[in-house]
Amino acid sequence: MIVRLLLAALAAGLIAGMAMTPAQYVKTIPLIMQAEAYEDTEGHSHDASEAGAAHEHSGDSVLGFGRFWDTVLANLVAGAGFALMLAAVALIMGVELPAGREAIMRGLLLGAGAWFCVQLAPSIGLPPAVPGFPHADIGDRQSWWMITVAASAVGLWCLVMRPEWVVKALGLVIIIAPHVWGAPVPGDLSSEVPAYIASAYAAASLATTLFFWLLLGGLLGYFLSRVPEEAAA
Known part of the structure; x- marks a missing residue:
């Protein structure tokens, strides 16, 4: 049944999205908070290239739950959405997912390909940027x-x-x-944010999103391989 496929994709997405939050709090959010100290008080837009990242100012909440829970919710939604997208791509391309380790390996390859398309390739021209950096x-x-x-x-x-x-x-x-x-x-390239913070954030963002996509792909491969073949028909 299609419901089983959807549930398998959603399970993989929610797990990967939940795991993304501690990775962000270790790698990217401390750099965002450092950059916020240099940011001007006037509003500006942020780059949304990191999957599910919550870039609120100075701990302010967009959804009303605080920075941490906003980040958790954003990551869960992003994880579920990307999982459904990746599952659809796998089905359209006719990717076979035999049970066991082979399914996980193929899922990892799917995740790596998605990371290349969604994160790495765009970051060559538009690298992930911290608050206060020119856009x-x-x-x-x-x-x-x-x-x-x-x-x-x-x-x-x-x-x-x-x-x-x-x-x-x-x-x-x-x-x-x-x-x-x-x-x-951007027309104006000047910024109060030190270059080392911006470069460290770009690298950390790519690293955390690689972790997210590989985990998502591996979980998706495992869960989809356990869906009976007649359910995918």
Whole structure:
């Protein structure tokens, strides 16, 4: 039944989302709090490239539960959503998930591919940024981010799933194309936030999201492999 597939995906997403919160509190949120000390009092937008990250100012709450619980809720929602998306991709691509370790390994590969498309490739032009760091127009950033994610997904499919060398070469061109065009650049590059905080945050953000996607992929592979084949039909 489709319900079993949905439950398997949701279980994987909720577990991965819950595990993401302590990882963020170890790696990224301390850097966000350091950056907030340098941030101007006037409002500005934040980069949303880290899956499920809650970037509230000075501990203020967006949802009314405090920074910690806002982060937990955001990660749970993001985890469930990304798990459903990844499960749909696996089914559309016809990825076979035999029981046992092989299913987990294939799930890890799915997670790594998703991390490349959603996190790593866009971060080349739009690295994860802390509060107070200069940003380009949010509409331009969102448009470029979505184009880059889509191009990376199509290009990766060409590279991995197609045997023809011409198609593989085309996939590589598609992946590179958004970066040749260029990401939007802020008009004012000045910032009070020290560069070492910004660079440390970008690296920590990529590390924590890699952990998230690998955990999500591994769990998804394991749970989906335990769904009877007739349920996926």
